Amino acid sequence: MLVYKYPERTSWPSLLQRPVMDTAALETNVGNILADVKQNGDAAVRKYAQQFDKVQLQMLEVTSAEFIHAAAVLDADLKKAILQAKQNIELFHKAQQEAGKIIETMPGVQCWRKPVAIEKVGLYIPGGSAPLFSTILMLGIPAMIAGCKEIVLCTPSNAAGEVHPAVLFAAEQVGLDRVFKIGGVQAIAAMAYGTESVPKVHKIFGPGNQYVTCAKQLVNKSGVAIDMPAGPSEVAVLADETCIPSFVAADLLSQAEHGPDSQVLLVTTAGEIIEEVQKEVAAQLALLPRKDIAAQALENSRIILVKDTEEAMALLNAYAPEHLIVACKDDIGIADAVINAGSVFLGNYSPESAGDYASGTNHTLPTNGYATAYSGVSLDSFVKKITFQRLTKEGLQQIGATIETMAAAEGLDAHKNAVTIRLKYK
């Protein structure tokens, strides 16, 4: 990790720079696959499954026999852990439910908002070396709480046409019964346009590689909503002299192991901890199965020494990290200074892993600096808040002149007339 001591503010932009993600080069290829699936449906999906995932799929949809088998073979401890995580995630996301209260802005003028579930949503869970069943909990649970009527899950199978039992168990526990063995761009296309097997949805959620990211961007442009723009995962740790360097090192490594493009940043007000953290990073890294990946990520990672907490928070708010760990004595006070971050972990006993898996908060978060303007996934991501209003005749009499005056001043006489004609009606 590169160490910067008391850098000038003018150097912050270059210090905080992220690797540039550019999917423009992929757009033609990805666009062709999208168009093919839009046109040819399941046949195109099967073709790309064969081409990219080396699997010849008969049934695209997971059967109930497969769900039963998954539950039978999955390790009991893992099942217990999934159920515990589910309980916590449910508790946290249920607390986000809102009752629409009626506001009478003037006598006889009632206005309210009502959260209404997005009717049809699609969840994408990537395949690859490990089964990302935790993301099923993070997306499926709020979708179920919201009351989405049609929830489709796409995830690639292995070459034998099987989906990992942990994925199927998690899906079943959440209540997702429509799981399709489709991965990559063809999965995004199937959910965006619909095929003979896969229902078309209004919004698509979930992580993915650069092809999936590009596909989500393209279908978003053509009218399908997506959860948020994507980017490599990242953590920033703010540590003072009360931090425990081995914990800090473990947190940095838990982000670094995600991928060679992961971003890891340590900001500290305590110069004396830097060496200790670096020693711990080296020692812990050597024992990790994914040490090659983590080592690559660490090459681009930075340790920045700043003069005080205020400067630290200015720097961190400028960076807008996806995850922010505050390992400081005054962690609660510092929390108030957070303006830009996806999710914040306070104190020495709140590792990012807690939020990644089981504490209850969502792990689908804005990265790449998007935390300046975007929130992580929550119950809100699965509902629309529709406004309603009901005016009585007396209510319209109260507010009518205001509307007429404003409409006339904007040159919209028919808008004015919609009020006038009602006021004059006997």
Added chain:
Amino acid sequence: MLVYKYPERTSWPSLLQRPVMDTAALETNVGNILADVKQNGDAAVRKYAQQFDKVQLQMLEVTSAEFIHAAAVLDADLKKAILQAKQNIELFHKAQQEAGKIIETMPGVQCWRKPVAIEKVGLYIPGGSAPLFSTILMLGIPAMIAGCKEIVLCTPSNAAGEVHPAVLFAAEQVGLDRVFKIGGVQAIAAMAYGTESVPKVHKIFGPGNQYVTCAKQLVNKSGVAIDMPAGPSEVAVLADETCIPSFVAADLLSQAEHGPDSQVLLVTTAGEIIEEVQKEVAAQLALLPRKDIAAQALENSRIILVKDTEEAMALLNAYAPEHLIVACKDDIGIADAVINAGSVFLGNYSPESAGDYASGTNHTLPTNGYATAYSGVSLDSFVKKITFQRLTKEGLQQIGATIETMAAAEGLDAHKNAVTIRLKYK
């Protein structure tokens, strides 16, 4: 208006089709202007102001003398109306404030969400024939309530370099003091990238023509958030035999006058009202200053007779109108069946104009079918909901095994280790 009686469900998709908006053809030109402003700042902004708005701008920012002048010359009734509307919009949007409550998902595991204002936002108000001061209220009021620290407003001036006094008065009343006389693509560019005069913002709001829409899409792709995708404005009216045909006609016309591409739809269960509504439309249209525009919009508009309310709501939910007016006896009951709409107006005395100007609800709404997945602008649009968590040592002991088991099953050992190292620490 074209009349369709009891159309088959299979014909709904073609009946409900909207004009296709395609800004792809504009992308090169718009992209060039964006790049020029990014590179050359204020000088490029001035160049395009001269080229497109025929105005030679010295100061880009509105001065306090201009605000004072605006307040002095503006009509007293209009001022009163703006203040009344402001009061109602404030009341409705303040009620959207949330206190972040702490959820203890397990003993010692505390999680909460905190709404934090987006630090820097930009509001765009188009110029053109009429001053759209109402949109300043709709965007500026929630931005102020949210507590955004930097709120920039861009709006084009006339050829004399003046901004309409109603725009300046509304801005001042809302508390917006940074108003720039910049319009079109160059305004979006200035706010997205920043110039010598205009601060760079994280999210851009506001309506605009196809060039502005295209510019918002392009800067969104490069990382600046936008309020929502745009499209022509539209209204659907659901009317039964208790509706008042002259009111329905006035509502249809108030949408039709927006522009030749406005969408107007009347769905009714009462065949007997159709002729009366058509007569009223013709009579009222003749008296409108914007009758040519409205007449064009009506050419593409439809009246659809359906067999019952259930079928009507199925059709309307498939259409997902920006505005839905329910002029029916059981308007409250029907409200419960709304799945896809931006804003809903219930009963005979709730014209769309009420929500457009003054009842309190927001008028920046999802159109073009986006109401299937998007909400209108609200206080939520100006905040991020950041999650926080704080675990005690005992809390981590409670949840530790769950995290370790899940992380190991996903093959992420460093994630597991961030917990293990803490649990083992003495």
